[in-house]
Amino acid sequence: MLKKIAICPGCQTKISCEGEIGQNVTIKCPNCGRSGPIIFNSEFKELDFYSLNEPFAYAKILKDVDSLEKTYKVIEPFLSNEEQKILNYIWETLLKSFKIRIDEIDSKGVEDYLTEQVENVINDYEININNISKKKILYYIKRESLGYSKIDPLMRDPHIEDISCDGPNTPIFLYHRKYGSVRSNVEFQDEEELSFFVIRLAQKCGKHISIAEPMLDATVPDGSRIQMTLSDEITTRGSTFTIRKFRADPITPPDLIALNTLSSEILAYFWLAVENRVNALIAGGTASGKTTILNALSLFIPKDAKIVSIEETREINLPHPNWIPGVARSGFGEVVADKMVGEIDMYDLMKAALRQRPEYIIVGEIRGQEAYVLFQAMATGHATYSTVHADSAKSLIHRLEGKPIDIPRIMLQALEIISIHITTQVNGKRVRRCKQIIEIIDIDPTTKEILTNEVFHWDPVEDKFIYTGKSFVIEKIRASRNISKEKITDEIRRRAEILEWMTKNNVRTFKEVAKAISRYNENPEEFMKKIRNQKEISKDKIIEVLEKKPEQDLNLIQKNNQNEKPIELSATVYENSQDKLNGFDELITLNNTEKLQINNDVKNVKEVNNKSIKNLKNIVDVKKENKR
Numbered sequence: 272m273l274k275k276i277a278i279c280p281g282c283q284t285k286i287s288c289e290g291e292i293g294q295n296v297t298i299k300c301p302n303c304g305r306s307g308p309i310i311f312n313s314e315f316k317e318l319d320f321y322s323l324n325e326p327f328a329y330a331k332i333l334k335d336v337d338s339l340e341k342t343y344k345v346i347e348p349f350l351s352n353e354e355q356k357i358l359n360y361i362w363e364t365l366l367k368s369f370k371i372r373i374d375e376i377d378s379k380g381v382e383d384y385l386t387e388q389v390e391n392v393i394n395d396y397e398i399n400i401n402n403i404s405k406k407k408i409l410y411y412i413k414r415e416s417l418g419y420s421k422i423d424p425l426m427r428d429p430h431i432e433d434i435s436c437d438g439p440n441t442p443i444f445l446y447h448r449k450y451g452s453v454r455s456n457v458e459f460q461d462e463e464e465l466s467f468f469v470i471r472l473a474q475k476c477g478k479h480i481s482i483a484e485p486m487l488d489a490t491v492p493d494g495s496r497i498q499m500t501l502s503d504e505i506t507t508r509g510s511t512f513t514i515r516k517f518r519a520d521p522i523t524p525p526d527l528i529a530l531n532t533l534s535s536e537i538l539a540y541f542w543l544a545v546e547n548r549v550n551a552l553i554a555g556g557t558a559s560g561k562t563t564i565l566n567a568l569s570l571f572i573p574k575d576a577k578i579v580s581i582e583e584t585r586e587i588n589l590p591h592p593n594w595i596p597g598v599a600r601s602g603f604g605e606v607v608a609d610k611m612v613g614e615i616d617m618y619d620l621m622k623a624a625l626r627q628r629p630e631y632i633i634v635g636e637i638r639g640q641e642a643y644v645l646f647q648a649m650a651t652g653h654a655t656y657s658t659v660h661a662d663s664a665k666s667l668i669h670r671l672e673g674k675p676i677d678i679p680r681i682m683l684q685a686l687e688i689i690s691i692h693i694t695t696q697v698n699g700k701r702v703r704r705c706k707q708i709i710e711i712i713d714i715d716p717t718t719k720e721i722l723t724n725e726v727f728h729w730d731p732v733e734d735k736f737i738y739t740g741k742s743f744v745i746e747k748i749r750a751s752r753n754i755s756k757e758k759i760t761d762e763i764r765r766r767a768e769i770l771e772w773m774t775k776n777n778v779r780t781f782k783e784v785a786k787a788i789s790r791y792n793e794n795p796e797e798f799m800k801k802i803r804n805q806k807e808i809s810k811d812k813i814i815e816v817l818e819k820k821p822e823q824d825l826n827l828i829q830k831n832n833q834n835e836k837p838i839e840l841s842a843t844v845y846e847n848s849q850d851k852l853n854g855f856d857e858l859i860t861l862n863n864t865e866k867l868q869i870n871n872d873v874k875n876v877k878e879v880n881n882k883s884i885k886n887l888k889n890i891v892d893v894k895k896e897n898k899r
């Protein structure tokens with residue numbers, strides 16, 4: 272017996288039904304009474320079904336039994352001819368009557384405003400429509416005006432990594448975290464529809480795309496990265512776009528251990544290296560996880576260090592307070608000296624970064640001239656980290672030395688670590704692995720060959736990481752800090768232990784990991800004592816290793832949005848419960864509504880001082896009381 276979930280096309284009710292392969296079952300909606308056939312065909316196997324925008328949009332993943340091809344089916348409300356006509360009519364009336372720009376109202380206000388406007392049109396023009404149809408129509412109006420139109424359900428799916436549209440009349444392809452590359456049932460019918468969508472999407476990102484400038488890299492308001500082209504000027508099939516979806520919950524070092532992308536030992540090595548300002552480049556193919564690694568490793572940068580990041584489109588996110596995020600911008604109009612007026616490219620940003628006297632420089636990706644300045648920065652004592660497209664140390668060096676990067680061999684010495692990343696298969700599953708960690712030791716004075724040392728490599732048979740037994744970087748750190756071999760080995764072991772502790776105990780959010788790292792840095796002995804003494808962790812509580820005064824317990828994190836939208840503040844408030852759980856403080860876990868409430872309360876606090884913290888603590892205490 273097979274099970275299926277059907278969505279009633281009339282009222283969007285979810286109906287579960289059962290049948291045998293090949294059977295045709297008639298089902299009746301318990302809500303509106305509508306009935307219809309459900310075919311349990313043998314050609315497709317249903318792999319998954321989940322909601323994207325309840326009760327309007329769902330995802331169904333099917334597998335063709337013969338070809339094994341997977342399809343991602345977006346299910347949205349069905350509109351009858353009559354409903355479609357009403358939708359078109361309301362939409363056109365709204366377009367004519369809007370007096371304010373939707374993007375000027377805040378997101379919550381705009382939803383209410385739209386609902387009100389639709390109600391007004393229905394009442395003013397005495398449109399005869401039932402409540403269910405009204406809701407469906409409102410869904411499409413919101414999807415078109417506030418959302419991402421046809422791809423809105425896809426943008427809401429947290430399992431999707433990439434969305435690619437290769438032109439009109441071809442299905443949009445997706446990269447799904449669980450099912451890999453899948454074809455979707457979403458497509459743009461013709462070039463007119465697609466170009467219109469691309470132009471609007473560019474506007475939503477605060478940018479401009481036109482036949483004169485048909486290529487654009489931008490950041491979508493939700494933080495996703497997008498690359499788009501307009502019409503058939505440069506892509507023969509017509510307009511295209513590729514979206515790298517933003518991950519609201521970024522991958523952190525403990526996640527990387529859990530995913531077996533890197534080992535705790537490799538991350539401990541990086542922790543020590545980053546702290547000691549050792550330069551590194553993360554290399555790999557497209558979507559091999561380079562930027563993710565770069566961002567995760569940035570958590571090892573000491574809390575108070577001055578950091579400048581430079582990117583083409585904003586992807587790096589750091590919890591550090593002393594951080595200047597720089598994003599390149601395109602110019603407009605006239606071209607003067609190979610550049611458009613107003614253009615600020617990565618090279619300009621790199622030069623400006625050096626004047627800002629940062630201790631750490633993070634460059635999203637090096638591709639051209641800016642790499643030269645990056646190597647100069649390395650050579651002048653700045654700790655620099657970046658990613659580069661290359662699948663081996665050899666091809667990386669080749670890329671760095673070739674045009675347009677053109678780094679002289681002598682300068683390559685400033686680079687100390689190369690981490691190489693791949694996307695591969697393990698037990699039939701697509702995974703990401705760190706293939707090799709290589710150190711650049713020196714340049715042979717006679718042959719001018721680059722001397723390298725492999726510190727770790729991945730063994731594909733065992734799916735394990737092997738330490739080769741020698742690290743020149745660790746040796747250098749040991750010598751500069753004047754510590755014994757035993758001590759530095761012990762240090763790496765301890766850090767690996769902490770990272771494993773985090774992985775095991777689900778201490779994994781950006782904030783939690785950053786906090787644990789800074790606690791360790793402040794008082795290593797004390798921290799180790801705590802994690803070693805800890806016996807068990809209650810499931811519903813996140814255990815934090817905090818020994819701070821109440822005023823420092825409150826952490827205000829600014830989520831700095833690319834478009835400088837209102838600053839979102841979130842607070843974590845800790846309860847002081849001294850001797851409980853071997854001296855750990857307990858973190859009060861709040862549900863989303865409570866978090867939202869606290870966020871709103873924090874927003875109203877103009878100045879963070881002892882009094883406001885006390886107020887917030889009261890708010891939390893009240894909420895905690897209610898919870899009990």
Ligand SMILES: Nc1ncnc2c1ncn2[C@@H]1O[C@H](COP(=O)(O)OP(=O)(O)OP(=O)(O)O)[C@@H](O)[C@H]1O
Nearest residue numbers: 432518530532556557558559560561562563564703
């Ligand atoms: N170790 C990992 N395990 C699972 N998913 C990962 C891992 N690392 C990255 N991802 C996911 O893979 C996608 C690509 O990651 P990322 O942007 O870091 O790759 P990239 O190599 O920088 O890509 P590009 O070459 O396009 O710049 C993202 O959706 C990310 O969340």
Ligand SMILES: [Mg+2]
Nearest residue numbers: 561562636658
């Ligand atoms: Mg990247």
